[in-house]
Amino acid sequence: MRKIILIAGFLIAGITVSAQTRPDLQQIALWGNRIPDGPGPQGEEKVSASGSVTNVSNPRLIVHKPVRPNGTAILVISGGGYAHIELGKESTPAADWLQSHGITAFELVYRLPQEGWRTTNVPFQDAQRAMRIIRSLAAQYGIDPAKIGILGFSAGGHLAGMTASQPDKKFYKHQDATDALSARPDFEGLIYPVITMLPPFNKTHSKKSILGADPGRPKEEEYSVEVQVTSNTPTTFITQAIDDPISPIDNTYLMSAALEKAGVPVEKHIFQTGGHGWGMGKKDSPVSAWPKLFQTWMKSNGFCK
Numbered sequence: 001m002r003k004i005i006l007i008a009g010f011l012i013a014g015i016t017v018s019a020q021t022r023p024d025l026q027q028i029a030l031w032g033n034r035i036p037d038g039p040g041p042q043g044e045e046k047v048s049a050s051g052s053v054t055n056v057s058n059p060r061l062i063v064h065k066p067v068r069p070n071g072t073a074i075l076v077i078s079g080g081g082y083a084h085i086e087l088g089k090e091s092t093p094a095a096d097w098l099q100s101h102g103i104t105a106f107e108l109v110y111r112l113p114q115e116g117w118r119t120t121n122v123p124f125q126d127a128q129r130a131m132r133i134i135r136s137l138a139a140q141y142g143i144d145p146a147k148i149g150i151l152g153f154s155a156g157g158h159l160a161g162m163t164a165s166q167p168d169k170k171f172y173k174h175q176d177a178t179d180a181l182s183a184r185p186d187f188e189g190l191i192y193p194v195i196t197m198l199p200p201f202n203k204t205h206s207k208k209s210i211l212g213a214d215p216g217r218p219k220e221e222e223y224s225v226e227v228q229v230t231s232n233t234p235t236t237f238i239t240q241a242i243d244d245p246i247s248p249i250d251n252t253y254l255m256s257a258a259l260e261k262a263g264v265p266v267e268k269h270i271f272q273t274g275g276h277g278w279g280m281g282k283k284d285s286p287v288s289a290w291p292k293l294f295q296t297w298m299k300s301n302g303f304c305k
Helices: 002-013 087-100 122-136 155-165 205-211 217-222 250-262 286-300
Strands: 027-029 052-054 060-064 073-077 104-109 148-153 187-191 235-241 266-271
Touching: 052 087, 060 087, 060 122, 073 087, 073 122, 073 155, 087 104, 087 148, 104 122, 122 148, 122 155, 148 155, 155 187, 155 205, 187 286, 205 217, 235 250, 235 286, 250 266, 266 286
Parallel strands: 073 104, 073 148, 148 187, 187 235, 235 266
Antiparallel strands: 027 060, 060 104
């Protein structure tokens, strides 16, 4: 344990903070000076006026620590089709909301697969490493190690789902004692998620970014979350709108069916309208109910107070 704490301390100390992404909050580097499968993009990280991030060479966690932590922690992952990261619209508002309810939220800034890395698996490497780092920091942040969840939006839902259903897959060569810890979240929330890479629902930008135009059936199955579900997949909350124009509602149906078949508890909320990319919810839209539904679900399952 002492070794893990020392490693975590090194990671915190070694961070180079981007001025555009919440310099008021602590940021924790995922890899220190040994980022797998580099070199990656050159130059400064780019952040749009709306908080969309690209050119990520410094994958990290942004910590939203509550004044009185309730013992629960959640890794929060924005979408963006694996082409950019919608921090401003998705993970930052969600992390701030979780923090306001006593949950320690870790916002993930992950590497993007088409930005000069040697493999398109870099987002999956970062998500696994992030889960392990959070687990290593449980005592330091007052976190119950049995109450560490993951919450993903759109492509971030795909990344969350892959992490939850394949926590032991070796996406990278283990580097230190932190990598001996489990990457499996204790629960997961999937918000208008991309789930499948299989036809006829394989027209998403997420699929193109990870697999390219014509990867073949085996690769499509390998990166389809519903195919990877097992009885070890954690209990799951899913919500989506029927009129989603980006990620067809079939993604939610496929995932919930796979979970039910594997005997994994799942709660899903389907809204008639709402579209895609609604983050914490659109004003005067039924989708604005999802945060309260998610909070109630967490409490009823014993994941938070």
